[in-house]
Amino acid sequence: xxxxxxxxxxxxxxxxxxxxxxxxxxxxxxxxxxxxxxxxxxxxxxxxxxxxxxxxxxxxxxxxxxxxxxxxxxxxxxxxxxxxxxxxxxxxxxxxxxxxxxxxxxxxxxx
Amino acid sequence: xxxxxxxxxxxxxxxxxxxxxxxxxxxxxxxxxxxxxxxxxxxxxxxxxxxxxxxxxxxxxxxxxxxxxxxxxxxxxxxxxxxxxxxxxxxxxxxxxxxxxxxxxxxxxxxxxxxx
Numbered sequence: 001x002x003x004x005x006x007x008x009x010x011x012x013x014x015x016x017x018x019x020x021x022x023x024x025x026x027x028x029x030x031x032x033x034x035x036x037x038x039x040x041x042x043x044x045x046x047x048x049x050x051x052x053x054x055x056x057x058x059x060x061x062x063x064x065x066x067x068x069x070x071x072x073x074x075x076x077x078x079x080x081x082x083x084x085x086x087x088x089x090x091x092x093x094x095x096x097x098x099x100x101x102x103x104x105x106x107x108x109x110x111x
Numbered sequence: 112x113x114x115x116x117x118x119x120x121x122x123x124x125x126x127x128x129x130x131x132x133x134x135x136x137x138x139x140x141x142x143x144x145x146x147x148x149x150x151x152x153x154x155x156x157x158x159x160x161x162x163x164x165x166x167x168x169x170x171x172x173x174x175x176x177x178x179x180x181x182x183x184x185x186x187x188x189x190x191x192x193x194x195x196x197x198x199x200x201x202x203x204x205x206x207x208x209x210x211x212x213x214x215x216x217x218x219x220x221x222x223x224x225x226x227x
Contacts, residue, residue, distance in 0.1 A: 031214065032213070032214065034215065034216065036218070041223075042220060042221075043117075043202060043218045043219050043220040043221045044202065044204075044218035045218075046215055046216070046217060046218070049213070049215045091154075093214065097142065097144075097159055097214070098144065098156040098159060098167070098170070099144075099146075099154075099156065099216060100156075101153055101154035101155075102153075103153050104153075
C-alpha cells in the first residue's frame with residue numbers, strides 16, 4: 001500500500017520568502033505525482049503533474065522536482081505572496097488509477 | 112462544462128436517512144473518481160468509473176455506499192441509512208483517460224455532508 005507523507009504539516013513565512021514543501025512516498029513504482037492546492041472550504045486545484053519519467057516540472061513561480069528512486073518530491077514556490085496561503089497536497093498515482101494523498105502542508109504567508 | 116461540478120454543495124441530514132450526491136464531470140472525460148475527505152482521515156479513494164463501469168469499488172467503506180454512472184457522464188453516489196461517521200466532504204474528479212501516464216485528475220468543489 002502506498003503511503004504518502006508531507007513535511008512540515010504547517011509553515012508560516014513572511015511575504016517574499018521562498019517556500020519549500022516536501023513529499024515522500026513508500027512505493028517508487030509510480031505513474032505520476034500531482035501537487036494540488038486547497039483553499040478553506042473549497043475543492044482541489046491541480047498545480048503541477050510530474051510524470052514518472054520526468055525530474056521536474058515548472059509553472060510560473062512553481063517548480064516541482066521528483067526523485068522517484070528515493071521516493072521524494074519537492075514543491076518550490078518562489079517569492080511567496082499572501083495569496084499563496086492555502087493547504088498544499090501531494091498525491092501519488094501508483095500502477096493503477098487512484099491517487100494516494102498526503103495529509104497536506106498548510107502554508108501561511110504573512111504580509 | 113468548464114469544470115467538474117457537484118451538487119448539492121452542502122447537505123445536512125438526519126441519521127438513518129438516505130442521501131444522493133451528484134457529480135457532473137468535464138465534458139469528454141471518460142474516467143470519473145469519488146474521494147472522501149474527513150477530519151483525521153485525510154483524502155481517501157472511494158470508487159472509480161471508466162465509462163459506465165466501475166472496475167474498482169474497493170474504497171467504498173460499507174455496503175451502504177453505492178455509485179452509478181450513466182451515459183458516460185453524470186455520476187451519483189448514494190449513501191443509505193447514513194451514520195454520523197459518514198460526515199465528510201465528498202469530492203469528485205474526472206480525467207480524460209485513466210490508464211495513461213499523463214492522467215491529470217481535475218476535482219470538483221465537493222459536497223459537504225453533515226449527518227446529525
